[in-house]
Amino acid sequence: MITQQSFDELKAAAIPIAVLTASPHGLAEEFADVFKTAAVVFYFDVTRPDDLARANVIHGRGMLQEIAHGSRARGHVVCVSLNPATDELELLAACCTVHRGGYDRESFGRRTPPPATD
Numbered sequence: 055m056i057t058q059q060s061f062d063e064l065k066a067a068a069i070p071i072a073v074l075t076a077s078p079h080g081l082a083e084e085f086a087d088v089f090k091t092a093a094v095v096f097y098f099d100v101t102r103p104d105d106l107a108r109a110n111v112i113h114g115r116g117m118l119q120e121i122a123h124g125s126r127a128r129g130h131v132v133c134v135s136l137n138p139a140t141d142e143l144e145l146l147a148a149c150c151t152v153h154r155g156g157y158d159r160e161s162f163g164r165r166t167p168p169p170a171t172d
């Protein structure tokens with residue numbers, strides 16, 4: 055489980071989805087490599103910035119499960135801030151599909167996710 059301190063650190067380092075996708079050709083150049091090589095991609099709901107339960111994994115859930123079972127962490131984490139009540143969550147899912155090969159469908163909760171990328 056993520057701690058409040060870790061959540062606060064993720065929020066402070068979060069990349070707004072509009073900044074991440076600022077390039078007309080996809081990811082903004084300054085964030086492309088970091089996003090493409092992250093072991094885990096989180097997002098959090100900017101409409102509820104202090105709600106720890108609103109931190110969600112959209113890519114890399116398997117890595118977190120490995121860590122939970124005693125494996126050492128490999129790679130880095132990226133956090134993206136967005137408003138899931140808009141199309142921003144779908145935009146992040148599309149970025150994960152194109153640049154990461156897929157996304158974790160569980161991140162959509164009860165919302166209807168885009169088609170699976172398995």
